[in-house]
Amino acid sequence: MAATKIGRTAAACAPLLAASCSAGAPSALSPGGPGAARVAGLWWLLFGIAVVVCVVVTVLVLWAVARRRDATAGTASGRRFVVVWGLAVPAVILTFTYLTGLDAMRAFEDPRDPKALTVEVTGHQWWWEVRYPASHFTTANEIHVPVGRTVHVRLRTADVNHSFWVPQLTVKTDLVAGRVNDMWFTANRPGLFRGQCAEYCGTQHGRMALHIVAEPDAAFTAWLARQSRPATAAGEGRQVFEAASCASCHTVAGTSAAGKQGPDLTHVGGRRFLGAGTLHNTPADLAAWIANAQAYKPGNRMPPQPLAPEQLRVITAYLDSLE
Numbered sequence: 001m002a003a004t005k006i007g008r009t010a011a012a013c014a015p016l017l018a019a020s021c022s023a024g025a026p027s028a029l030s031p032g033g034p035g036a037a038r039v040a041g042l043w044w045l046l047f048g049i050a051v052v053v054c055v056v057v058t059v060l061v062l063w064a065v066a067r068r069r070d071a072t073a074g075t076a077s078g079r080r081f082v083v084v085w086g087l088a089v090p091a092v093i094l095t096f097t098y099l100t101g102l103d104a105m106r107a108f109e110d111p112r113d114p115k116a117l118t119v120e121v122t123g124h125q126w127w128w129e130v131r132y133p134a135s136h137f138t139t140a141n142e143i144h145v146p147v148g149r150t151v152h153v154r155l156r157t158a159d160v161n162h163s164f165w166v167p168q169l170t171v172k173t174d175l176v177a178g179r180v181n182d183m184w185f186t187a188n189r190p191g192l193f194r195g196q197c198a199e200y201c202g203t204q205h206g207r208m209a210l211h212i213v214a215e216p217d218a219a220f221t222a223w224l225a226r227q228s229r230p231a232t233a234a235g236e237g238r239q240v241f242e243a244a245s246c247a248s249c250h251t252v253a254g255t256s257a258a259g260k261q262g263p264d265l266t267h268v269g270g271r272r273f274l275g276a277g278t279l280h281n282t283p284a285d286l287a288a289w290i291a292n293a294q295a296y297k298p299g300n301r302m303p304p305q306p307l308a309p310e311q312l313r314v315i316t317a318y319l320d321s322l323e
Contacts, residue, residue: 026194028167032214033187035107036169042104046097053093108171111184116150119143123155123162123175125201126208126300127263127276137227137253140263141276144213146220147187155181160202166195166212174199187214194277203299209277226323230254231266237318240311246290249302252322262302270323275300287316 029044031037121143122129131138145151155164157175164183165172173183187193197208215223230253238255241247247257253266271281275297279285288295291312293302307315
């Protein structure tokens with residue numbers, strides 16, 4: 001009976017374990033920067049210590065069971081054993097791991113780098129506003145950074161508390177109402193790094209993802225230049241967009257759309273995902289999101305759009321062209 005229950009429990013947990021080991025899941029053990037590498041090294045150190053402790057304790061338990069000594073024998077030596085192995089040795093191990101952890105955290109302190117790229121990130125329910133103050137433009141949910149350059153992220157929230165976490169690049173840093181928190185990181189290889197809000201912030205907390213795109217300096221400079229330009233696409237789609245309710249919540253630089261309630265859409269066609277990682281940015285998914293975002297992310301602030309099929313088609317084509 002007990003074996004059956006254990007088997008059922010294991011079967012129920014198997015999908016969860018498989019999901020946690022998914023190839024697409026971000027892992028702090030696959031670092032993309034020097035700071036994250038320090039964290040991964042600390043994890044492996046603690047894992048190694050835990051394995052050694054587990055082996056030692058198991059051996060001692062088996063040895064004690066095999067000896068079967070009288071309970072009153074060797075009381076004095078038993079006390080010494082407890083003091084040395086139960087108090088002194090654990091105290092040394094814990095002190096060592098504590099100091100090692102403090103040293104690892106120094107990798108995320110202010111490096112005083114005058115060439116650091118500053119990015120301002122504001123958390124909203126449930127998306128990320130991303131501003132590049134030196135280049136004077138705003139985007140959403142996707143942060144581009146140059147490989148090998150220090151990035152200074154200034155974090156604030158527009159509503160409830162959030163937490164900024166990109167496991168392969170950074171440690172968790174909270175976004176707390178009424179204050180600005182600062183963090184620093186460096187990506188040492190190109191790649192797409194997924195992040196996540198790590199502080200429960202409401203119904204769609206689990207769908208509040210972000211992505212950091214680390215790219216060579218030349219590609220990053222070209223991206224900055226594109227993002228700094230206003231939208232150039234025109235035609236029927238732009239007219240329908242400006243006339244619809246879209247313009248009251250979203251901004252498209254170079255048009256009359258100047259809403260601040262939702263993400264800036266000036267170059268939305270060049271982003272990889274929609275809805276803070278909820279959908280891939282394809283024409284089909286974009287049309288589905290515009291028509292009824294509530295079907296994919298219930299509780300978000302974008303209401304269903306009562307658009308005729310032709311209106312939906314031209315707005316989708318217009319936004320998809322904004323790269």
